[in-house]
Amino acid sequence: xxxxxxxxxxxxxxxxxxxxxxxxxxxxxxxxxxxxxxxxxxxxxxxxxxxxxxxxxxxxxxxxxxxxxxxxxxxxxxxxxxxxxxxxxxxxxxxxxxxxxxxxxxxxxxxxxxxxxxxxxxxxxxxxxxxxxxxxxxxxxxxxxxxxxxxxxx
Numbered sequence: 001x002x003x004x005x006x007x008x009x010x011x012x013x014x015x016x017x018x019x020x021x022x023x024x025x026x027x028x029x030x031x032x033x034x035x036x037x038x039x040x041x042x043x044x045x046x047x048x049x050x051x052x053x054x055x056x057x058x059x060x061x062x063x064x065x066x067x068x069x070x071x072x073x074x075x076x077x078x079x080x081x082x083x084x085x086x087x088x089x090x091x092x093x094x095x096x097x098x099x100x101x102x103x104x105x106x107x108x109x110x111x112x113x114x115x116x117x118x119x120x121x122x123x124x125x126x127x128x129x130x131x132x133x134x135x136x137x138x139x140x141x142x143x144x145x146x147x148x149x150x151x152x153x154x
């Protein structure tokens with residue numbers, strides 16, 4: 001079984017807008033929680049962050065200076081990244097923007113056009129087999145009963 005998830009469609013594509021993989025763009029959730037932008041479309045984005053976001057809840061986001069409000073569609077623990085205290089969680093979330101003003105749309109288009117494209121944005125956020133083992137070990141979950149984290153809730 002492959003450690004990386006497949007980005008191949010699993011049915012009809014539901015998105016109305018093309019997503020653009022983005023590299024190197026950071027921002028914030030609220031005032032203090034940092035995020036990294038993985039991809040962007042006219043309707044939403046895929047981000048990573050160090051804290052769980054509640055699916056269904058709306059948050060204020062700052063995407064490289066562009067202020068938007070968006071609802072979280074999904075949030076998944078994808079990695080435990082090594083740090084000085086052992087490991088820190090990395091969550092990946094899909095967000096859908098609330099109605100955007102013409103100015104916000106223009107700023108997001110400019111952001112997408114100016115940002116370097118990432119050839120492996122989805123691969124960099126996918127959990128490896130080693131990451132999943134560290135998650136199991138850290139949480140004390142039995143290997144036989146472990147299932148990948150389908151979504152996060154607060």
